[in-house]
Amino acid sequence: xxxxxxAPAVRAASAVRPAPLVRTYRFELxxxxxxWRVRLLLLACxxxxxxxxxxxxxxxxxxxxxxxxxxxxxxGWSGALVVLAFACLWALPLLTALVAGDVFAxxxxxxxxxxxxxxxxxxxxxxxxxxxxxxxxxxxxxxGLAASGLVGGLLAAGNRxxxxxxxxPLAGAGLAGRYVLAWLCVLAPTxxxxxxxxxxxxxxxxxxxxxxxPAVLAVALAVVQLLPLPLAVRLALPSQGFTAWRGLFVExxxxxxxxxxxxxxxxxxxxxxxxxxxxxxxRDFTNPADDGSGRRLVLTGLLPLAALAAVSVxxxxxxxxxxxxxxxxxxxxxxxxxxxxHLYRLQSQELGRPDVTEAQLQSSAACDKGGSLVEDEGPGxxxxxxxxxxxxxxxxxxxxxxxxxxxxxxxxxxxxDGPQDVNGFFLLRARYGTAPNPLWQFDxxxxxxxxxxxx
Amino acid sequence: xxxxxxxxxxxxxxxxxxxxxxxxxxxxVEEGQVHGLVGPxxxxxxxxxxxLLGLTAADRGRLxxxxxxxxxxxxxxxDVAGFVDEPGLYPSLTPRQNLxxxxxxxxxxxxxxxxxxxxxxxxxxADDRVRGFSLGMRQRLGLASAMLTRPRLLVLDEPTNGLDPxxxxxxxxxxxxxxxxxTAVVLSSHRMDDLAELCSEVTLLTTGRVVFAxxxxxxxxxxxEIDHLVRxxxxxxxxxxxxxxxxxxVVEPGTGRRPGDDALVVRGSLTAVDELVVRLVCxxxxxxxxxxxxxxxxxxxxxxxxxxxxxxxxxxxxPLR
Numbered sequence: 001x002x003x004x005x006x007a008p009a010v011r012a013a014s015a016v017r018p019a020p021l022v023r024t025y026r027f028e029l030x031x032x033x034x035x036w037r038v039r040l041l042l043l044a045c046x047x048x049x050x051x052x053x054x055x056x057x058x059x060x061x062x063x064x065x066x067x068x069x070x071x072x073x074x075x076g077w078s079g080a081l082v083v084l085a086f087a088c089l090w091a092l093p094l095l096t097a098l099v100a101g102d103v104f105a106x107x108x109x110x111x112x113x114x115x116x117x118x119x120x121x122x123x124x125x126x127x128x129x130x131x132x133x134x135x136x137x138x139x140x141x142x143x144g145l146a147a148s149g150l151v152g153g154l155l156a157a158g159n160r161x162x163x164x165x166x167x168x169p170l171a172g173a174g175l176a177g178r179y180v181l182a183w184l185c186v187l188a189p190t191x192x193x194x195x196x197x198x199x200x201x202x203x204x205x206x207x208x209x210x211x212x213x214p215a216v217l218a219v220a221l222a223v224v225q226l227l228p229l230p231l232a233v234r235l236a237l238p239s240q241g242f243t244a245w246r247g248l249f250v251e252x253x254x255x256x257x258x259x260x261x262x263x264x265x266x267x268x269x270x271x272x273x274x275x276x277x278x279x280x281x282x283r284d285f286t287n288p289a290d291d292g293s294g295r296r297l298v299l300t301g302l303l304p305l306a307a308l309a310a311v312s313v314x315x316x317x318x319x320x321x322x323x324x325x326x327x328x329x330x331x332x333x334x335x336x337x338x339x340x341x342h343l344y345r346l347q348s349q350e351l352g353r354p355d356v357t358e359a360q361l362q363s364s365a366a367c368d369k370g371g372s373l374v375e376d377e378g379p380g381x382x383x384x385x386x387x388x389x390x391x392x393x394x395x396x397x398x399x400x401x402x403x404x405x406x407x408x409x410x411x412x413x414x415x416x417d418g419p420q421d422v423n424g425f426f427l428l429r430a431r432y433g434t435a436p437n438p439l440w441q442f443d444x445x446x447x448x449x450x451x452x453x454x455x
Numbered sequence: 456x457x458x459x460x461x462x463x464x465x466x467x468x469x470x471x472x473x474x475x476x477x478x479x480x481x482x483x484v485e486e487g488q489v490h491g492l493v494g495p496x497x498x499x500x501x502x503x504x505x506x507l508l509g510l511t512a513a514d515r516g517r518l519x520x521x522x523x524x525x526x527x528x529x530x531x532x533x534d535v536a537g538f539v540d541e542p543g544l545y546p547s548l549t550p551r552q553n554l555x556x557x558x559x560x561x562x563x564x565x566x567x568x569x570x571x572x573x574x575x576x577x578x579x580x581a582d583d584r585v586r587g588f589s590l591g592m593r594q595r596l597g598l599a600s601a602m603l604t605r606p607r608l609l610v611l612d613e614p615t616n617g618l619d620p621x622x623x624x625x626x627x628x629x630x631x632x633x634x635x636x637x638t639a640v641v642l643s644s645h646r647m648d649d650l651a652e653l654c655s656e657v658t659l660l661t662t663g664r665v666v667f668a669x670x671x672x673x674x675x676x677x678x679x680e681i682d683h684l685v686r687x688x689x690x691x692x693x694x695x696x697x698x699x700x701x702x703x704x705v706v707e708p709g710t711g712r713r714p715g716d717d718a719l720v721v722r723g724s725l726t727a728v729d730e731l732v733v734r735l736v737c738x739x740x741x742x743x744x745x746x747x748x749x750x751x752x753x754x755x756x757x758x759x760x761x762x763x764x765x766x767x768x769x770x771x772x773x774p775l776r
Binding site for chain 1: 531541
């Protein structure tokens with residue numbers, strides 16, 4: 001390199017000044033909200049859930065396969081939670097794909113990278129501005145889903161107590177608080193999917209594959225969830241938070257799966273964002289052959305996430321009592337007996353019978369999976385349980401039979417097999433008219449991570 | 456000459472993998488000067504412009520921009536603006552929104568948005584979406600965004616690409632006005648008429664190396680013999696006269712001429728062609744048209760880059776009348 005004397009009479013140049021982050025963020029936000037696709041998404045998220053809940057709540061056939069779906073006639077809160085469940089299935093990964101999955105790639109398509117970098121003078125701030133703007137738009141979309149679903153539900157079915165997944169009636173501020181907390185918890189896996197979208201958008205350049213990265217991840221995780229995997233692996237998936245929020249809607253919240261789900265999702269969000277940041281800063285924007293895509297994605301993009309998944313499984317295995325599938329006879333019997341007790345009390349109230357307490361009922365359950373030749377462990381639709389209870393003032397012990405379909409995530413559907421006067425009819429004649437029989441068919445939840453027993 | 460240095464590059468090298476984009480390039484641009492970068496595709500012009508804008512850093516060598524050493528990505532001074540390849544515009548925004556956002560990012564005054572739009576003649580469409588703009592309108596908006604911050608060094612890549620003659624004149628006027636006000640302008644163009652009209656100096660690049668740097672006149676002078684089209688009232692007599700002028704050769708006409716066109720094409724230095732004109736007049740042959748087949752700057756470009764002159768339609772270069 002040759003030494004060069006400084007040119008004479010040069011006026012001092014203004015120092016290099018990157019654009020302030022707030023202005024960069026505002027510019028990125030403006031670019032996002034002026035896209036017709038994002039405007040359409042905002043409109044859909046703020047209107048469609050309310051309309052959906054309003055329409056479905058007025059129909060006789062309810063989405064009973066979805067958690068809380070069978071209660072949509074009973075209370076508006078159930079409709080709002082059905083929206084949450086649907087959002088966790090597909091809507092949130094899709095929204096993150098359409099927003100975060102394209103926020104970098106769009107600059108490649110428009111050929112505006114150089115202009116943007118000359119304007120901002122800091123790739124770091126460009127990255128931060130884009131990430132924050134994406135997070136803001138995704139937050140607005142999530143807020144729309146939550147608010148619209150709730151308003152639609154309350155308008156359609158009213159603000160009545162909700163029978164939780166253990167049958168316990170939730171109402172008022174406590175229920176509202178849990179609803180807000182559930183959506184806040186769901187933000188963690190949403191952030192993880194958004195970060196994966198950012199990574200795809202940075203690493204795959206103008207390729208449309210970047211756009212679908214979060215959706216591909218969601219499909220892959222959905223397939224994984226179908227496999228008979230150990231509980232530690234399930235809990236260590238970034239999508240765990242999309243189902244763990246259900247644990248909030250019981251009398252005594254079981255925080256284990258929820259905390260694990262949120263922490264794992266946040267770890268994914270941090271690692272994927274860090275990898276995307278690193279890839280972005282390494283890019284040479286004057287190289288016409290470099291649009292950021294290429295084989296390095298495998299090494300620098302996917303390997304850190306694969307390593308994170310492995311570490312997550314290891315940490316969850318060591319730090320939590322996650323063993324086996326998490327579903328066994330003892331846990332199922334405990335859950336079913338508790339849920340039955342709460343719902344029996346609810347049924348008594350609706351029928352106008354004298355109130356009984358759970359302590360008086362002393363409900364218990366005896367479960368068996370698939371007969372004597374099958375081990376009583378793991379999810380499946382071949383669980384058969386007998387629930388017993390005591391009536392105050394009566395010596396006889398009541399019993400009812402249920403067929404249980406237990407999912408790997410701990411949710412189960414209990415279908416009554418009799419006796420007819422307890423769980424044999426879909427409807428019952430309540431004091432105020434015909435009402436669904438809460439014991440005919442109900443949802444329950446097995447606590448997959450119970451606290452250690454104190455012997 | 457003699458102004459303050461806006462750009463001073465010495466021995467700048469930039470590679471992309473095995474490809475050497477810039478190979479020990481020197482460049483000097485003074486404030487108030489319009490400096491042209493010219494060269495065939497892949498010569499390294501855009502890479503050099505990207506270095507000036509701080510989009511990347513040189514692998515070796517030294518680059519000073521407005522007295523600041525640009526040794527890393529993003530280190531170009533705040534007084535540098537421009538665009539490479541094509542103007543970066545967001546189609547979902549209006550011109551006013553595009554410029555207002557840029558003004559906000561670069562601390563420009565809000566009033567400058569209206570001024571910049573007026574300079575490039577886009578005030579009437581300031582609130583239309585950029586999505587429907589023609590290439591020429593986008594080029595003009597790109598120029599507006601580049602000059603919005605009133606930079607001391609303006610870097611423009613093909614600023615007249617896609618412009619109609621009127622818009623081209625407007626862009627020329629804007630660039631000349633900025634230079635007159637002291638702004639250094641570095642522009643690349645494939646249009647030799649742009650360079651000839653705007654630039655006082657040019658740097659000719661080919662395969663990443665500088666093959667010429669200096670005033671435009673020097674480049675033209677170094678280009679040697681130039682083909683000229685000579686149209687007269689008596690082609691046969693004109694040919695006879697031309698064959699007797701020292702330093703002038705009659706060249707066989709190319710394929711680009713009009714059917715039935717009996718004009719002569721002669722090759723020689725400007726002095727020799729001047730002598731031919733004198734002799735034609737003395738011989739009573741009336742001269743109707745005389746002009747270079749290829750513009751002098753283009754001829755120099757083709758000679759220095761090793762490309763053969765191509766036959767051009769007559770309207771590429773307007774004959775001197």
